[in-house]
Amino acid sequence: MSHFSTMQTAFVSEDHLIAALADVGFENVEHHEFPQNLYGWKGDRRQQTAEVIVRREFIGATSNDIGFARTADGTFKAIISEFDARMFDAGWLGRLSQRYAYRAARDTLAEQGFDLVEESMDEAKTIRMTVRRMA
Incomplete structure (x- = not known):
């Protein structure tokens, strides 16, 4: 059984997180109002819960679910198994963070009238x- 580790992120917007996950190749992402259990590679239910989940079948045959759980301060923490952390490491989280920032910036600029x-x-x-913003 693989141990799950958590990594704090600066993600606050669920929509931008889901869009960023799609940008890095995860089209099938669950999002829930209330935290749901993550599952291990054998299909065993784990005690870790998250609101945003990439299920193991969309990651790899021997992978565990990857989750993002909302914390008390409104940010999300990434929950990644020890096994999957070999592929979904700090570098991957950095790429995901870049895509998140890109998505957030694009939306903010559009809201402010920029093209x-x-x-x-x-x-x-x-x-x-x-x-550019047209006056």
Whole structure:
């Protein structure tokens, strides 16, 4: 049985988290009003719970569920098994964080009346956006 570890994130928006997960390849993401149990690779119910869940069948044959649980301060913590942390490590969480920030920035800019004029990504994977707001 694989042990689950938690990693604190700065994610506060469930919608942006789900969009970011889709950006990194997880199209099938559950989201619940109340925390649901995670399951291990054998289908065994675990004590860990989360509101945003990528079920193991969408990760890999020997994987456990990956969850994101809302904390008391409104942020989400990632819940990832010791086994899956080999693939879904700090680097992966960094890429997910970048996609989350991108999604949040795009929505915030649109809400403020900005249009995206140009977007690029350099070799270091830094995203640059040129925006314009018409008065």
